[in-house]
Amino acid sequence: MGRSPCSDTNGLKRGPWTPEEDQKLLDYIKKHGHGSWRSLPEKADLQRCGKSCRLRWTNYLRPDIKRGKFSLHEERTIIQLHALLGNRWSAIAAHLPKRTDNEIKNYWNTHIKKRLARMGIDPTTHRPKIPSLASADGDPKKASNLSHMAQWENARLEAEARLVRESKPKQNDQQKSEGPVSVSANKQLNRMATTYTSTRPRCLDILKAWESTICNINGSIISFGDGSYLESPPSILQFSEDRQQAAAMSSLENMNKNLDFVYDAGGSAGDAWNIVGSSSVNNAGDENFIEGFSCDYHMNNNNNNNNNNIGGDQESSNNYCWNELISVVECRQPNTTPFYTRGC
DNA sequence: AAGTGGCTCAACCGCGCTACG
């Protein structure tokens, strides 16, 4: 037997909320907290179902919601996180403070998705659409680039699948030893399958994947639907004890370049999307607007300053960046508790 | 001024997961 939908309940109002209803809900939650959503409407004297109340609160009335236009950095972040996480809107929202998953989802569907599509990039895979890149002209550069992009995607999926397989038992162990995690957190943990392990950094599996695919490519060329090309920098791979990290940096560099190029390719002169490698990435006004994700800032600066070298300060910066990327995937703050918590 | 089509986004629906009795 299925649960009856919220709307089946007789006498309950649906549709847009009135200011009076908003006020009732606000007042009640201020005084008592939301508690059980199921019983809230009756207690708050609202002719709504609990689900409707929860949605209204989480997507609109919550005091910590930022409304209005998305900033460039928010747009950029959404694209980057979408490339990493797919349609996991709640996970993406967790890295954009004051934005709701619903808002991000809507923004993606109405703005970003269409924009990427217009640019000849598949918004689902974040790869150039095949027809526009099919190398009908027989250009070997285009063909090899296509292969490059496919390898990148395969590596990503492979790493993600491996994480899913490996994380589940560890997740259980960790919960036993460190206490309960909320339902939501558990769900996220299951979905993202990226539980931190102290004995072996999780990034190593991803690094292997990167290493086995992309990092053999030197000076590859990224081309896009408009016929433009992006020269990726010579490989920074080095076979020392830093090998894996260097490999990751090379791959991530490529990834960021790809994503950067998305912005470039889409923008006409003066278009707001032209922000590649810009120091504006760290605008004071948007400082920390994305929690635990500043890799592209670091890497872009590193690229600008010291393109083909790893060592010294850059090495530590790389360590930091990699940790941060893992933090994003794990949805945790770098150098802090490894457990995912809602709204981390 | 009226009609039309496209866009936006708040709200809803249905499913999956976890907790609990």
Place this chain on the structure above:
DNA sequence: TCGTAGCGCGGTTGAGCCACT
């Protein structure tokens, strides 16, 4: 172990708005 309640998530809908003809 099973059934149910409650919640959160992603996908979808539709009312309202706006630009264009």
